[in-house]
Amino acid sequence: MRKLSLIAASLFSMALLSPALAQESWPNKPIKLVVPYPPGGNVDVAARIIGDKLQERLKQPFIVDNRPGAGGMIAAEFVKKADPDGYTLFVGANGPILFSPTIFKKDSYNWKTDFAPVSTxxxxxxxxxxxxxxxxxxxxDLLTEAKKPGNTLTxxxxxxGTQNHLASEYLQRSTGSQWITVHYRGNAPATTDLIGGQVDFNFDQMSVAQPxxxxxxxxPxxxxSATRLPQLPNVPTLVEAxxxxxxxxxxxxxxxPxxxxxxxxxxxxxxxxxxxxxxxxxxxxEELGVQAKGMTPEDFNxxxxxxxxxxIPVIKEANINAN
Structure with a gap:
């Protein structure tokens, strides 16, 4: 009985120690970076740049796994269900992390309860x-036109539900302005029509708009941004406006996870x-038109x-949905 007790105690101690040992040895196999978009976009490029550098430092492969669809929810749900061992990570953006469950009216995940923020x-x-x-x-000038009854601004x-769309909705609601929002299936056709003069204006990421x-x-x-951009030093911020x-x-x-x-x-x-x-x-x-900036998990949260x-209140008040 005494031997059995010692064996049981030893096994119990090993069970307690094994998670700590696993953490100490992390990483000891490839890490998957799950991206909710096809290859080539901003998020995918960010994942590949940071993944290559992490691979150099941590001496394990960082593999980008592109899982597009459903506003990023397919990728997010995959990571949510993965083992929480540090080998499956979600590389997301505003939409997939924060907005998609509300826009798609699905409670498949909630960033507060299903994910641990790592860093921006x-x-x-x-x-x-x-x-x-x-x-x-x-x-x-734009807002003066937008406040005229029956204006045809587009x-x-x-x-x-993209950040571009939400910025537009926010500006309308905060100024009492109104315009026609023309939705496209992605940034490329929206940009094409703006350049062609089929629409009047848009909000776009600096990385896309720069050329x-x-x-x-x-x-422009x-x-x-909170302060003027070095690429556009003569263009004021909305704060300045x-x-x-x-x-x-x-x-x-x-x-x-x-x-x-x-x-x-x-x-x-x-x-x-x-x-x-x-x-x-x-x-x-910076050459890609974005600012590299990491955060602690606490600051990111x-x-x-x-x-x-x-x-989220803007999405709800404007009744923005995927239908």
């Missing part, structure tokens, strides 16, 4: 830009913050709560 990767401010043939030189949206602004095919009249609380950025970030050990989450976050502070990585992302409180 990039922030992409939006540019409010007009077709050059329009007379609008400032935000006030705004190109890459899809209902068209440079070529004079669109005219404001940016949604009088909208004191108007900032809007598309972010990319990494989330882990909720029960992932805290030590793993913090180790991964620390590595990411260090990578994203490297001058070469900062420059590489605070940021997500703030974004949730700002934009």
């Amino acid at each position: 990767i990039t922030f992409a401010p939006l540019v409010l830009q007009v077709h050059p043939s329009t007379p609008y030189q400032t935000v006030q 705004m190109a949206s890459p899809g209902a 068209f602004i440079k070529d004079g095919r669109t005219r 009249i404001a940016v949604t 009088g909208f004191t609380d108007f900032t809007a950025e598309t972010f990319t970030g990494v989330m882990a 909720k029960q992932t050990p805290t030590d793993i989450v913090h180790k991964l976050s620390s590595e990411m913050q260090s990578i994203l502070a490297e001058p070469a990585i900062q420059k590489r992302f 605070t940021f997500l709560n703030k974004e949730d409180q700002r934009w």
Whole structure:
């Protein structure tokens, strides 16, 4: 009986130690970065850049797994159901992380209860830009027209519930303005119609808008960042235009399944913050029109709560849905 008791105690001790040993040895096999979009987009590129650097540092392969569809919910649900061992991570953006369950009216997941924030990767401010043939030189010019009864202003949206669309809805509600929102199936056709003059203006990520602004095919009249952008030093922010609380950025970030050990989450976050502070990585992302910026898990959680409180009411008040 005494031997059996000793064996049982030993097995119990091993069971207690095994998770700690697993965490100490993490990572000891490939890590999957699940991306909710096809290859080539902003989120995919961010995942591949950060994945390559993490692979160098942690000496294990970081494999990008593209699982597009349903506004990013397919990828998010896959990660939610994965083992919380640090080997399956979600690389998402505003829509898939925060907005899609509300827009699609599905409670498949909730970022607060199903995921552990790890770190942000990039922030992409939006540019409010007009077709050059329009007379609008400032935000006030645009809003003056937008407040006229029966105006025919048109705004190109890459899809209902995107950050671009939500910025437009927010501006309408905060100023009493109104325009026609034309939804497209993605950013490419929306941009094509803006350049062609079929629509008057849009909100677009700086990373997408930059070459068209440079070529004079669109005219920027404001940016949604807190301060002016180095790429557009003469273009005012919406804050400068009088909208004191108007900032809007598309972010990319990494989330882990909720029960992932805290030590793993913090180790991964620390590595990411260090990578994203490297001058070469900062420059590489800047060339793509985005800002590289890592956050601690705690700061990322605070940021997500703030974004949730700002934009979910806009979605509900505007009755934005995927139908």
